[in-house]
Amino acid sequence: QFQLVQSGGEVKKPGASVKVSCKASGYTFTNYGISWVRQAPGQGLEWVGWVSAHNGNTNYAQKVQGRVTMTTDTSTNTAYMELRSLRSDDTAVYYCARERGIAVRAFDIWGQGTMVIVSS
């Protein structure tokens, strides 16, 4: 079955970095892109960025541009999101999600979410 499994929750101090992983199984990893979406406590969904598992191309939301790096490791079918210079408003559940396809870029498979807490 198609699945994305994310790494565990993290607690970080302001200014630190966090790296979240997202391991894919059940499908050909390099045929799809992975987006990262976050959800602050009690809030809605916010798209953070996208990485192509085919060629590593990326596209980031302006809000995190310069602080985020998204990568993939095709040898382990894993996507990563690193967020640096963490601020309190980065506190959120971070989801990875597979984009269904080039023509239909809806998110059809989601990871279980990784809680990232930024607190001094």
Added chain:
Amino acid sequence: EIVMTQSPATLSVSPGESATLSCRASQTVSSNLAWYQQKPGQAPRLLMSGASTRATGIPARFSGSGSGTEFTLTISSLQSEDFAIYYCQQYNNWPPWTFGQGTKVEIK
């Protein structure tokens, strides 16, 4: 950036009744519109893409319509498992992909 606006914020519905959720885009997104369902403590689940195409395993009581800037998700004969928060999302212009703020469907 395309702003997605959902209405109402909360919809109170009795089981067995139908619910109509609206989503408006600040500029045209063609039919590049998805709907998601999210229950507490869970990841979102894709319900609909292309504005009206149900995702795999989604019951026929869920239907979507619209194109351009106005979209509707209709849930007919609400079941207990349908009470959740629903988000629309455009994937026509990026960055960024943008979501609506959500509509909570609650039991009346």
